[in-house]
Structure formats: C-alpha cells, structure tokens
Amino acid sequence: MMLHRRRFLSTTLASSIAATLGAPAVVHAQGTLTPLKFTLDFRVTSQTSPFFLAQAKGYFKDEGLDVSIDVGAGSVASITRVASGAYDIGLGDISSLAEFHAQNADTPVQAIYQYYNRAPFVIIGRKDRGVTTDFQSLKGKKVAAAAVEATRRSWPMVARALKTQPELFSWVTTDFSARDNVVVRGDVDAATYFHDSAVSLFARVPAKELSVLEYNKAGLALYGNAVLAGKLLQEKPEVAKAFLRASNRALRETLANPEAAFAAIKAREAILNMEVERERWAITRLYLQTAESQAVGLGGVQGAVLAHQIEEVTAVFNLARKPAPERVFNPAFLPALAERKVVA
Incomplete structure (x- = not known):
C-alpha cells in the first residue's frame, strides 16, 4: 500500500511540475504507456537533473513511456542491476562495463548513450x-x-x-x-x-x-558514466530509442538553461540546497559538453578513444579476454546526429 501511495504521489507531483514548466499536453489512454525502470548511479542531484526534466515536462510520456527513476548505489553497481534484470536501464561506468564484458562474454548489457563524455x-x-x-x-x-x-x-x-x-x-x-x-x-x-x-x-x-x-x-582520456541497457535492447529496441530521444532532448535544454531541470530535482528532493546544486552543475557540464561532444554529438563516442580505454582496462586488470568496443558501446540506439548537436 505504501509503495502504491508513493507512486501515486510521485506521478501526481510530476504532472503538477509538468504543467508548471509548460509541458506539452499529451493525453495517453490508460495502460498505453510502457513502464521502464531506470537506476541512477547515485543520489538525486543536478548531475542527473536532465532525466528528471524529461520526466517533469512529459518528454518520456511523449515517447509512450512511464519511467520510474530510482537512486543508485554507485556507478559500478548499476551494471549488475541492469544485468540482473532488476532494472531496464541504468547509468554506470563504461570502464567497469568493459571489465564486466570480459568476465561475462554473453551479457546483453551495452552502453547506448555516453552521458559523461569525460569521466569526472x-x-x-x-x-x-x-x-x-x-x-x-x-x-x-x-x-x-x-x-x-x-x-x-x-x-x-x-x-x-x-x-x-x-x-x-x-x-x-x-x-x-x-x-x-x-x-x-x-x-x-x-x-x-x-x-x-x-x-x-x-x-x-x-x-x-x-x-x-x-x-x-594525466594524459589518459576516459569516458565516464553511460546509459546502459540489457535485454531491453533485443526485446524492445524501440523503447530504448524512445528513452534516449526524451533524455537527449532534456539534456540539450538543460545545457542551454538549467533552471527548469533544477526545479524538477527540487520537486523530487525538497531538501536539496539549490545553491550547492547550481555549483555542482557548473562542474558537471564541463564533463558533458566537451570539445569531443561538440564534434561527435551528445551521447556519442570516438571509436579510437573507446578502443584505447578498453585496452587499458584489459591490461591493468589482467583480463583473460578483451571485449570488442562494439560490444561495449552500441550506437544504433542514438538519436540522429542533428538532434545531438550541442546548443552553443
């Protein structure tokens, strides 16, 4: 009963914020939204505020999704959460994902959107x-x-x-x-x-x-946390694409003007100190909006950079096998490049 009440309150609150923030009025028949469980890497902060903006402004609903967002237990733990099937999508460290692939050759978990273009x-x-x-x-x-x-x-x-x-x-x-x-x-x-x-x-x-x-x-280019998905990619590929479209839309808006995203996380976690969160976002964006992301678009990677990172992971951790870069990161689900261009 408590879980249902929380979900009701969360949904009601999200709808209220959406109206306040000027979300488009999109009405879906009851039961038509696809439920999707998304795990963050850590707590609710401005670091991941674009996902809450997408939720608050109805961007996920626009794509036919009912997304629940849960706090995480670290950027490594997200991988096992997705691999186990407990979550459909997560935010986790791509180096750790490469290591996971080396130890679990048949895992369906792949990175599909590089959130932190450089690891912070x-x-x-x-x-x-x-x-x-x-x-x-x-x-x-x-x-x-x-x-x-x-x-x-x-x-x-x-x-x-x-x-x-x-x-x-x-x-x-x-x-x-x-x-x-x-x-x-x-x-x-x-x-x-x-x-x-x-x-x-x-x-x-x-x-x-x-x-x-x-x-x-230190002379080492490392990609950081990426959006990860597992069986969803084979079973419901269009759902994964829809999630990325909504998230990418919100990320571009947050980079241009973060105030609406700040309002969304404040609604989720009322105790947040927004002065601190503004300071936090000022640092976060330096790792999201880089010279490389200007070139390849938000969410994308350069093949040579990723390949070198996987080589480093393989060597440093003495892994028995080196996973192929295309198994670790799958760009097939990314929105079109024009939609991922960084707004100056």
Whole structure:
C-alpha cells in the first residue's frame, strides 16, 4: 500500500511540475504507456537533473513511456542491476562495463548513450598535508575511497599513464557518505570523488586549502558514466530509442538553461540546497559538453578513444579476454546526429 501511495504521489507531483514548466499536453489512454525502470548511479542531484526534466515536462510520456527513476548505489553497481534484470536501464561506468564484458562474454548489457563524455574522476587532497596538483605528491599518503567505486578502480590506469606504481599511496576504505568527514577531520590526506560530487567538501573546506588532481589531465582520456541497457535492447529496441530521444532532448535544454531541470530535482528532493546544486552543475557540464561532444554529438563516442580505454582496462586488470568496443558501446540506439548537436 505504501509503495502504491508513493507512486501515486510521485506521478501526481510530476504532472503538477509538468504543467508548471509548460509541458506539452499529451493525453495517453490508460495502460498505453510502457513502464521502464531506470537506476541512477547515485543520489538525486543536478548531475542527473536532465532525466528528471524529461520526466517533469512529459518528454518520456511523449515517447509512450512511464519511467520510474530510482537512486543508485554507485556507478559500478548499476551494471549488475541492469544485468540482473532488476532494472531496464541504468547509468554506470563504461570502464567497469568493459571489465564486466570480459568476465561475462554473453551479457546483453551495452552502453547506448555516453552521458559523461569525460569521466569526472579526481582525487582531492589537503594542501596542509603536502598534496599538490602533482600526482607524485600523493606518495606515501592515505587516500579514502569506497570499496567499489569507479574513481578508485580507475586509478591503476592513471598510474600506468603517469608511469608510476599503483601503490604510490595507501587506500583507506570508507563509505561514500563518510569521505568528507575523514578529510575534514584529517584521518586521511585525500579522497576520491566525482569532481561534481565534491561540492559537499568544498562547502566545508575553503577551496584554497585543497588540491584537485584530475584524472583527465594525466594524459589518459576516459569516458565516464553511460546509459546502459540489457535485454531491453533485443526485446524492445524501440523503447530504448524512445528513452534516449526524451533524455537527449532534456539534456540539450538543460545545457542551454538549467533552471527548469533544477526545479524538477527540487520537486523530487525538497531538501536539496539549490545553491550547492547550481555549483555542482557548473562542474558537471564541463564533463558533458566537451570539445569531443561538440564534434561527435551528445551521447556519442570516438571509436579510437573507446578502443584505447578498453585496452587499458584489459591490461591493468589482467583480463583473460578483451571485449570488442562494439560490444561495449552500441550506437544504433542514438538519436540522429542533428538532434545531438550541442546548443552553443
């Protein structure tokens, strides 16, 4: 009964927001919408606000979809959620997907839309502990990270690019929610983050006291979280295409003007601090709207870049087999290039 009540409230709220935001008046007969379960990589924040904009303005409904959006347990966990069939679509790390393919050759899970054109992976350290923007400054330091987390798992690839040892520093395993605390208290010297997730730390420690070490500047190009789907691609390919059309439409609008997307996430999570979320989105968009996405369109990838990333994953994790790039990322479901061009 509680679940039904939540769904009713969520649907009612979404409809109300849609009206407020000026969604097109599209009426579907009862029972004609295709239900679709979508898992985020983490909490509801401005990082994924375009999906909530698509929901609030009725873009999913325009495509004949009834999309439910659930919070995630990390960008790696989304892969297993989709692979298990618990979710139809998810947002997960593409390097981890390549590793999953190497270990599960028959998996139907593929990336179909590259959301983060560059992975927002960073290590943030305290300057008073000697951490600078040089990765070598981490030598002998303690770095906090969750046990299963994309930034941590990608570190060996960065170490390889830097021609240093992965054991440059020691890991301190902690929960996602505890990273800020252990950095602030000084229990560790640094911690891993998605760059845009670090705004919570920036709110507690002045930026001038922190050093941000960006994986993106270590000479290694890594794609980040992508939209993933599994059996849906074979069983209901048009549904996957419809989801991407609606999401892409909302992403383009959010990049042009994010205020409506901010209103959508605020309606979903009333406790959100919108000043923080605006700061977060300002960082997020740097990893979504890149020079490459200007060239290949939102959601697309360059074959050579993806192939190199898969080669790195295969080598660093000593995988028994190297998955083919076309098995990891399938562009067949993308909207037309003209629809994915970034609005300047």
